[in-house]
Amino acid sequence: MKSVQVTGVGTTAVVDVPTPEVGPTDVLVRMRACGICGSDTFYISIGGIPPRQGETPLGHEPAGEVAQVGADVTGISVGDHVVINPIASRKGMIGSGGPGGALSEFLLIPDAVLGTSLAVIPDHIPFAVAALNEPMAVARHAVNRTQPKPGDKVVIFGAGPIGLGAAISYKRSGVGHVVVVDVIPSRLEKALAIGADAVINSAEENVVERLTELHGAGATAMGHPRPDTDIYLDAAGVGVVIDTALAAAKHRATLGIVAVHKKPVPVDFGAVLGSEVNIVLSMGYPTEIFEVTKDIVAEWEKFALIVSDEFDFADVQQALALAGTPGAADKVVVTFS
Template structure:
């Protein structure tokens, strides 16, 4: 039996790289040799929670890894138009790859179920690197969140949180034609990355009042005797309840808020403000996003948005523990990439 190493969560704060069987493929499956896999904030959340969250204990170890690109190694029956050697990025929705399903991409080989070009598998152009291909997943997460609130050119936007998904939101806003983008965080190095990606204004809330900064960029007014800022759209990629509270307090009539962040516990919401100002507040978990995945990959291929500032660190898979530690350090990292060159399987 062939074995390989795979990163798996065993309980709260417990993650290890385990020896597991190389996955067998069947009808509708392909086997992919992983070349690059990003570490997502949700991966860190799964490790901290000891599972998918919600207090549900694990029945078996949780495999990690859903932001990845690689090369098709073997093709099962019933998969058309796909041959070994094809370089691909993978939309992880089918089979909940790295998110509760049996397969995860923090391993040298992964089974991809329901394999089909244009829905699960997306061919990589020669000029797009494996690492860039792996970015299509978080970029499509951001794009899905923007589609949920009908983001459009001319919108005045504030992105809350300059972590990896916040940075992806800035990149996709630029792609969609937005040019009036504030980025909000408490870590200056992350704000600097967002500016390099095309944000207009960096708001460090450790040093600057959020409402004053947004009013300076987007304008302000008064409604029901309280101040509002002229921001049309807020993208919550921070998951910080006090920040969301501050936003709702100053949101204007019919402002839209897209929550992409992973909240680890319930957050208080001023529903009077939501009602009185007809605020649209929606969540986004990015399912059924094949079109958005393809659009994100097309944007990467066009090369009009320089994505280099998004990736802060690269580690070989045998330095997994170090990579996870760096990914969890907001002062040091943005997107952390794992690479699998030479990883045996």
């Protein structure tokens, strides 16, 4: 079969590798779609992940069709459409340093267990949308970490895939109002299309003033005026977001951080002491990988808007190049004919 591997610093290749053999507890999935993540482009930039430096298989956002089922596996049948937990296997994470990657024609799921390793999805869900399951689980975990309550007023900084996924999850959790902040008009239009109640272009508007207009007036413990926003979520990863959120936070507001910050962000804790702000960080998806699957099945048309570019596997190098170009695309998904 053909598989995409990191072959050196800044280089990838489509290589021929043996199709995996299926043991009695394994499932073999014919890949039908795989998203490209920012971490994929990072792995390329450093030449792969030890101990597979120079030959790291790529792809950890998979959706596919079951091709073979081991004799001891129950609840899974050939032909089932599935999404996959890339961190479930004890034998190595899929596409993140393990022996297999989802940017391959086939993917072996060792010790496959329904509901732990993979989940079956309805046949009408497009595979390109199903491939969002993994990043949307990241977004769902970020939402869960902020512990939203019905009626809460939320602002999300960053209208990329994680921010948009979080917006859908917040709305499904029953919050009262969701605002999305970004500087790119097309992203803000997409945020409204997936269900955000309002958007703010931070390049053109004062975020704090606009939040006060949208969410009403709140205050710190000392009575200093603040927007009445309950939850701030950083899905952008730039220091000004942290500065803005902490300066705007009312008494006991929550700041969630799911974005990867590549530079240290200084915080004046004395200045925010009176807000008693709750700061929570979010990484991965301890329990959310198939929790979010239900959301995708229920509202797949909204999630479909998150996919900005689709490429056939034959053009995977072009897809990787686009995904690795800052600002060129929001979410690139590779599909398999």
